[in-house]
Amino acid sequence: MKNKMVWLKPAAATFIAGTLFISGGGGAISFAGKAQAQEAAAVQNVVSVVGKGEISVKPDIAYLYIGIHTEGKTAVEAQNANAKKMQSLTNLLKKTWKLESKDIQTNQFYVQPDYTYSEKEGRKLKGYTASHSLKISYRNLDKIGELLDSAVKVGVNQIDNIQFSIENRDAFETAVIEKAMSNANLKAGAIAKVAGRSLGVVLSVSQGNVAEPVRFYEQMYDMKVETANSTAGNSSSVETGEIKLTTELTVHYQLN
Numbered sequence: 001m002k003n004k005m006v007w008l009k010p011a012a013a014t015f016i017a018g019t020l021f022i023s024g025g026g027g028a029i030s031f032a033g034k035a036q037a038q039e040a041a042a043v044q045n046v047v048s049v050v051g052k053g054e055i056s057v058k059p060d061i062a063y064l065y066i067g068i069h070t071e072g073k074t075a076v077e078a079q080n081a082n083a084k085k086m087q088s089l090t091n092l093l094k095k096t097w098k099l100e101s102k103d104i105q106t107n108q109f110y111v112q113p114d115y116t117y118s119e120k121e122g123r124k125l126k127g128y129t130a131s132h133s134l135k136i137s138y139r140n141l142d143k144i145g146e147l148l149d150s151a152v153k154v155g156v157n158q159i160d161n162i163q164f165s166i167e168n169r170d171a172f173e174t175a176v177i178e179k180a181m182s183n184a185n186l187k188a189g190a191i192a193k194v195a196g197r198s199l200g201v202v203l204s205v206s207q208g209n210v211a212e213p214v215r216f217y218e219q220m221y222d223m224k225v226e227t228a229n230s231t232a233g234n235s236s237s238v239e240t241g242e243i244k245l246t247t248e249l250t251v252h253y254q255l256n
Helices: 032-044 075-096 141-153 170-194
Strands: 006-008 046-057 061-072 104-118 122-138 158-165 199-207 215-217 219-222 243-255
Touching: 046 170, 061 075, 061 104, 061 141, 075 104, 075 122, 075 141, 122 141, 122 158, 141 158, 170 199, 170 243
Parallel strands: none
Antiparallel strands: 006 199, 046 243, 061 122, 061 158, 104 122, 158 219, 199 243, 215 243
16 A cells, blocks of 8 residues: 655744744843744634545456365365366366466465264264365456356356455545545635635645545455356346445645
């Protein structure tokens, strides 16, 4: 994430800290009171607002979370069966769907024992389950349903969700910041007008929080494996929706 961005412009008022003593004739002149008065006057000539920006854009990339569960009497049997199906899935993704290796990432992998329980026999080992899930980066969003259907045919029996996002965010971040600044100008102008004043220069601007200056509300699409088992001739339907980007700017203006 980007660091907090702050723009500063010198304020019109001058703040004097401390006390200045001028000796002469047994007297002293203190400027502390004058400095405090100037500071109070400066505060009265500043208006602060929070500008909010929001835009909605079409996603250009999807992250698919899919996997294969297999069972066996032994851990080796479960793992071997899983590895065979995963090889078929990988071949499908690379050869048929032309995905590159960088777009296929293991998300989770485990082999664990399965138990049954009864009052008579207590806990008893039933067998083993092997699970291997992938995170797939895919950019041809119109073909997601077809890809998932073909994946199910080679053994995928776990489809967790689809996350739609934006791969290159810089241009959209600029747009949402501009909207937030426009909103701040509108609010500050309205306040100045009601107060019988005019809006002056921008004294400072700070954006969002340091950890997340621009927030992306990404589309999450939950999908169970049954939905991919579509009727013959029809592929699963997946709607991309839109991604929302929002930010806030705290802006301080001088009032004339």
